[in-house]
Amino acid sequence: xxxxxxxxxRGAALVFEPLALALIVVGVVIGLTMGSLPGMTAxxxxxxxxxxxFGMEPVQGMMLxxxxxxxxxxxxxxxxxxxxxxxxxxxAATVFDGFPLAEQGKAGRAIGIATVASFVGGVIxxxxxxxxxxxxxxxxxxxxxxxxFAIAVxxxxxxxxISGDSLTKGLISGLLGMFLAxxxxxxxxxxxxxxxxxDALTAGxxxxxxxxxxxxxxxxxxxxxxxxxxxxxxxxxxxxxxxLEDVKDIGNVTLGSGVIGAFIGAIPGAGGDIASFVTYNxxxxxxxxxxxxxxxxxxxxxxxxxxxxNASTGGALIPTLTLGIPGDSVTAILIGALLVHGIRPGPxxxxxxxxxxxxxxxxxxxxxxxxxxxxxxxxxYWARLIDFPAMYLWPVIFLLCIIGSIALRGxxxxxxxxxxxxxxxxxxxxxxxxxxxxxxxLILGPIAESNLRRSLQVSGGSFDVxxxxxxxxxxxxxxxxxxxxxxxxxxxxxxxx
Numbered sequence: 054x055x056x057x058x059x060x061x062x063r064g065a066a067l068v069f070e071p072l073a074l075a076l077i078v079v080g081v082v083i084g085l086t087m088g089s090l091p092g093m094t095a096x097x098x099x100x101x102x103x104x105x106x107f108g109m110e111p112v113q114g115m116m117l118x119x120x121x122x123x124x125x126x127x128x129x130x131x132x133x134x135x136x137x138x139x140x141x142x143x144x145a146a147t148v149f150d151g152f153p154l155a156e157q158g159k160a161g162r163a164i165g166i167a168t169v170a171s172f173v174g175g176v177i178x179x180x181x182x183x184x185x186x187x188x189x190x191x192x193x194x195x196x197x198x199x200x201x202f203a204i205a206v207x208x209x210x211x212x213x214x215i216s217g218d219s220l221t222k223g224l225i226s227g228l229l230g231m232f233l234a235x236x237x238x239x240x241x242x243x244x245x246x247x248x249x250x251x252d253a254l255t256a257g258x259x260x261x262x263x264x265x266x267x268x269x270x271x272x273x274x275x276x277x278x279x280x281x282x283x284x285x286x287x288x289x290x291x292x293x294x295x296x297l298e299d300v301k302d303i304g305n306v307t308l309g310s311g312v313i314g315a316f317i318g319a320i321p322g323a324g325g326d327i328a329s330f331v332t333y334n335x336x337x338x339x340x341x342x343x344x345x346x347x348x349x350x351x352x353x354x355x356x357x358x359x360x361x362x363n364a365s366t367g368g369a370l371i372p373t374l375t376l377g378i379p380g381d382s383v384t385a386i387l388i389g390a391l392l393v394h395g396i397r398p399g400p401x402x403x404x405x406x407x408x409x410x411x412x413x414x415x416x417x418x419x420x421x422x423x424x425x426x427x428x429x430x431x432x433x434y435w436a437r438l439i440d441f442p443a444m445y446l447w448p449v450i451f452l453l454c455i456i457g458s459i460a461l462r463g464x465x466x467x468x469x470x471x472x473x474x475x476x477x478x479x480x481x482x483x484x485x486x487x488x489x490x491x492x493x494x495l496i497l498g499p500i501a502e503s504n505l506r507r508s509l510q511v512s513g514g515s516f517d518v519x520x521x522x523x524x525x526x527x528x529x530x531x532x533x534x535x536x537x538x539x540x541x542x543x544x545x546x547x548x549x550x
Contacts, residue, residue: 080120
């Protein structure tokens with residue numbers, strides 16, 4: 054069996070191939086560009102562009118998508134600092150201290166702090182990913198159908214914690230995703246289900262087409278509804294490189310927030326927005342006597358939010374690669390991209406595709422190195438992207454959505470599915486139905502169904518095959534805990550009120 058050093062060497066060899074290396078650079082630049090535009094989330098950008106990776110080798114496609122992922126998540130801090138509008142939801146906490154600094158004419162300093170903290174948080178997350186993912190995968194290799202069913206159920210219970218203010222709406226969204234996943238051929242018997250008598254639907258609802266519609270078309274329709282305009286801002290961006298004093302000031306907060314953010318990111322469904330708010334709040338507690346106070350332009354507030362935000366990325370890849378459970382909505386799309394190539398994320402991935410896995414480790418580290426370089430050298434240019442006329446941008450994005458959905462299988466039905474999902478996502482957003490539970494239902498519903506039915510076939514229809522598995526019962530116990538916590542939390546809030 055190859056050593057860890059050999060595996061990293063194999064991954065590095067794949068990453069440093071000219072095309073893969075170029076795609077990382079292109080991905081980071083695209084991510085920086087799109088993330089700098091308010092409202093252009095990392096999820097939407099990856100969803101729109103994922104179809105362009107289907108003709109590439111898996112490593113090359115993943116390098117492009119990881120570059121977009123990291124670049125967009127970091128760049129969301131630029132409009133958050135300059136115009137008080139987060140480019141991505143994960144940058145919302147950066148507004149608290151970033152914009153007050155911009156009001157003081159110190160936008161360059163704020164962007165520099167955000168860039169350094171993002172790099173540190175990202176590197177910490179890659180270290181966590183590289184160390185923890187192989188160990189978790191080794192344990193998960195012992196999983197059979199009952200354990201895999203339990204894992205899928207655990208993933209589905211996360212719907213309760215990502216449903217926002219309404220658990221009912223979250224459950225409806227999740228069940229809708231599970232229903233869409235049942236369209237097509239029965240995975241065990243091969244009979245068509247909900248195909249409406251059409252041959253095209255027997256192949257099933259294409260996951261990527263739904264994702265493009267939910268996060269691309271729906272976002273654009275919502276932007277047109279709320280009114281598309283641009284906001285200009287005049288800021289001093291001449292001093293971006295942080296001083297040694299600034300680095301010393303944010304050092305401990307940045308490192309601590311990176312560790313917390315990586316752990317939070319590893320919780321399926323948590324994501325960078327939760328990580329950034331948690332780390333920002335913890336930084337306020339650590340530095341309760343800070344001057345200036347948090348919320349008035351304290352650079353440690355920016356560092357905490359950005360370090361935690363970017364540290365969540367590597368954390369989110371841990372359950373994605375080891376268990377096949379998406380850590381956030383972006384990694385859900387990455388799972389779809391791998392499935393298109395015939396690669397199923399999970400514990401077997403580390404044995405079947407070790408080169409790909411370790412290329413992801415090496416490539417993601419390189420992504421954050423590029424973010425540090427491009428962020429510091431090109432901050433003033435990325436900042437100008439907020440003035441780009443959105444009225445010209447969104448038609449191009451709509452066109453890319455249509456092209457991407459058709460190119461997936463050469464099937465016009467996928468374009469209609471994508472448009473239908475976009476319209477559905479628009480109305481769901483308008484009525485505050487969360488989209489993340491629908492994504493979880495689409496991905497995990499078929500996994501839960503196929504593994505449950507396979508387990509029952511092996512046991513002759515007896516559920517004892519699940520009850521007699523200690524690992525499955527432990528995971529199901531965690532599922533009950535995950536399902537019950539939101540109710541307990543709501544009860545405590547109502548009691549205090």
